[in-house]
Amino acid sequence: MSILVDIQHVSKKYKDAPRAAVNDLSLTINKGDIFGLLGPNGAGKTTFISMLCGLFPTTSGEIYINGLTHKTNSKACKQVIGVVPQEIALYPKLTAWENLMFLGHMYGLGGSDLKEKVKENLTILGLEANMHQKIISYSGGMKRRVNLIAGLLHNPQLLILDEPTVGVDVQSKQAIIEHLKKLNKEKGMTILYTSHHLEEAEDFCSHIAIIDDGKLITRGATKELISSNNCNSIEEVYLKITGVKFRDK
């Protein structure tokens, strides 16, 4: 399998921070992987994703996406990525249709292609009947589904999901996970997924990496990771590696 994301000794230290948020992190994500990035609060997941998306530069090290870096080819790197933030990054007073049409245009899409794509995704995720309602009137699960569609409109090679199922009902969670699995299987879409739902991560991810204190603690294929640690689940592995101590700042 070819490498889509290659992280080489990446560190990030914020000014005035006592320690690095990400510390000499190296890992690769292959094309077609569903890659789970797990870790306690403050482990450095958000910082890592922000650097991967090109929001701010690394202090040291390199991030290659399809062999390109944000430093030299930011536009091409961003074209490869689709992001689904943890927050509902939608305009509450616009309808789902209006939100997705706007975001589609911002990806450089347009015309009947975009309209069809928006309609198709809304239909797949069961929102066709409500697409002309304002987001403010949607339930949490409906908002999450629209939030997901917004990251998929330009058919990204790498979809970054930051806790995509937090606070949603079982039905919506099921619809989201099934749709993502289908995209991975049928379109070969690579997925980078972060979550605190470890059971969901175990079921969904082909590969998992656990980071803590900005450092990569372990990584590998999900099943191998469980067996090599003599555990029965990813949750056991996680607690074994990161401990049970609270991570309050």
Next chain:
Amino acid sequence: MKLLYSIYKEYKVLTRDRAGLAITFIMPTVLILIITLIQDTTFRSVNEASVPLLIVDRDNDSLSIALEKSLINSKFFVITKKQMTDEETKTEIAKGTYFIGVIIPENTSKKLREKSGARVTKLLNSFSGDSTETAVDTNKLNVQLFFDPITKKSFKTTVSNSFERIISQIEMQSMMSALNEKMQESFPLAKPSPLEITPIVNLKEDYASYNNSSIIPNSVQHNVPAWTLFAMFFICIPLAGNIIKERDDGSAFRLLTMPGSYMIVILGKMLTYVIVSLIQFALMLCVGVFVLPMMGMPELNIGNSLPVLFLVAFASGLAATGFGLLVGTIATSHDQASLFGAVFVIILAAIGGIWVPTFVMPEVMKKISVISPLNWGLEAFYGIFLRNFGLKEIFPEVAKLLAFFAASLGGAYLYQKYKRLK
């Protein structure tokens, strides 16, 4: 296409925010209507004062008639004539019913004629070599003035000087009449033409203005542009709030991960808010031209150059949106942006002459006022409304507004860069 869709999105978001629309359009309209009406009397007192004046005329002769006529012609006083004692007159003035009271004692005209005659006789006798001393009464005639105790010294001096000037003219006329009579006595067969006693030197006064414009500033001409500018700059609050909301709800994060989209979204936002500020401006002009005259206010004279007027509005709109962008970039929460934005705009408005016009400010505040972008906009509007300025004359103010816009953008960019690299 991206830009157009970004503007379309902002338009949709704005038009569905009823509270925001009310703040944007209804607030300045109400402010203009209320404050123009409230300040109308104050502006009139600056321009065309109508001072209530009481005349107690016990003379009822040439002097009192001439004095009253001159006072009426000055158009400075609202005159009431009554008969009352000195004490009663004083009480009326002290109560504030009248600003000024004038008492012309009995026989003042008669005594003036007698004194004038005596002085002329003395003068003519000295010409003919008559050394006989003609007795001249040196006692002065008194015309009593009472002023309201709250009257400012400068105003009191102005009024006293006006009275002295009028009375001097009357005295001169009386002297000339006496001279005329004496000459006729000396040359009974002569038929001289009457002596012209109208003033020879005329003091010509006018407001200094360009292009023969002679518009006097009034409440409408101050308040319409002033409060329109205030509303334009108040746009910084919804704009900053919009930026912070996008940052808080992850929209900015998503947009920043899209290739080259965030700058277009920001540009779309700014253009939308500039368009909103131009609509505000057009609406406020309509209030000044059509609505205020219906309420008995003077009609807003919008000068001769509509394109120049809208250029100033455009530059002001840019300055306001640039400031909003800066506030939205620096503030960490919506509350912070609202508070900081509102307080800062109010301070800029206060020192910029929006509430109290700069021409009535103390010298030190006049000097400080030039640092406010609202003052630059206001001065440019004054130039167009009151002095019929064109592009050349208002260019310095427009340039300052554009420089403020550029500085705000630069500040926002540098702060963003600093945060990104932090």
